[in-house]
Amino acid sequence: MSPGAHDAVIVGAGFAGIGAAIQLKRMGIDDFVIVDREDDLGGTWHVNHYPGLAVDVPTTTYSYFFEPNPHWSRVFSTGTEIKRYADAVADKYDVRRHIRFNTTVQGASWDEETAQWQVTLAAGETLRARYLFTATGFLSQPHTPDIAGIDSFAGKIIHTTDWDDDYDLSGRSVAIIGTGATAVQLIPELARRVTALTVYQRTPIWVVPKIDVRFSPRVKALFARIPLTQRTIRALTDGIYAAMVDTAVLKHRYFRRLNIAAADLAKLHRFASIRDPELRRKLTPDYDFGCKRPTFSNSYYRTFTKPHVQLQADGIDHIESDGIVNADGSKTVIDTLVLATGFDLWEANFPAIEVIGREGRNLGKWWRDTRFQAYQGVSMPYFPNYLSLASPYAFLGLNFFNTMEYQMRLMDRLFGELKRRGATTFEVTEEANARYLDLMTELLGDSLFTLGDCASARSYYFNPSGEATLLRPMTTRRAVSDASRFPLSDYAFS
Known part of the structure; x- marks a missing residue:
């Protein structure tokens, strides 16, 4: 690796970016930088602070598997509490020192000569890294309606x-x-x-x-003293x-x-x-x-x-x-x-930055010229050493943390194989990617999105071509299992 380069760059300091950082540390990788355009971490839970903001799934299940929080005040906790949880996790796992705030990324491109990612910042600086993670979230680009006047x-x-x-x-x-x-x-x-x-x-x-009910001080004390009780409720x-x-x-x-x-x-x-x-x-x-x-x-x-x-x-x-x-x-x-017009999910977020892979392949253009697709919801052929944590078929149902759990397990398996082989690059094969896309299409055939009456829903679950390619059509249990056991031959290592 050339002088001045990092092992990894993570774009986004929300829960996905924090989770990726924690997993890198677990694997012994500490030379990485997280860049975020905002002035603090937390992603959507930092940006959003409108009156009434609260999580819309039970907070008993809205947390990292490995870091339960016994201090939630109620079943559906407020945005302020979720932000406080993000701060606490980042501090506990020493993530904050890796973050560069107020830093906007313009794009990233793969340099085939150095086998590195060149990450261009809006201020003109270029970061170099062996591995690139985009953790930009699904709801990060606000939509302003085009209304006359x-x-x-x-x-x-x-x-x-x-x-x-x-x-x-x-x-x-x-x-x-x-x-x-x-x-x-x-x-x-x-x-x-x-x-x-x-x-x-x-x-x-x-x-x-x-x-929605409040957790009494006695219940919170029980959660803190005997974590198994909270895990049981989760x-x-x-x-x-x-x-x-x-x-x-x-x-x-x-x-x-x-x-x-x-x-x-x-x-x-x-x-x-x-x-x-x-x-x-x-x-x-x-x-x-x-x-x-x-x-x-x-x-x-x-x-x-x-x-x-x-x-x-x-x-x-x-x-x-x-x-x-x-x-x-x-x-x-x-x-x-x-x-309250939501987010420009597909046009501005897939991908949130321009990403150019091997042989000049433009990720956004490739998705739109072919189909929105990603092996295991994270990898695309011609994009070596790159994991996109907000991709087609990435999101598991109602709870983002389940998505992060399987992605962290996939990282562990993938980087473990890199280390075992003494390799420095990985890239999903075109055959494995095509096979996975066929599986996703087949599984969606039994789903509400294919068989239900969704024409008038105007749902962000559907991409501009009308395919429901946001959600991963499988259970959390199966997704975690797949991430832990996928065939290593689905990736080419070198």
């Missing part, structure tokens, strides 16, 4: 990923665009603070009741979520009734919260439960029954300096516009 709005515009904590919402007339998972958390909080709130909905979301919540995904989503052909039952629960929840049949109709999705990520809330539906909250589901014509002109010609006068 939005630049002419004279009031305050706030995107949920850039929340202004100093802006006082009291007495404001506010419109919020979007009704996804973020909006479901935010809308009830806005309604408590503002004078008037108009919610602009393009696609309704399935919402089910939220069973095994229970993991099992419940795994069963839900494996049956209703992955084996939809045989368990379609479970999706119907979940939709019925959401309908009962909606009926109990809203008496106006027309309002219920507008809030009812016309796609199957699960096509778009559903969410939990006990207050979302009830918020629309408040006299100062209005639902606008007929569309936007354009925006003027003092308000929004609706598709029906009416106008909503506002002084604040909140954009």
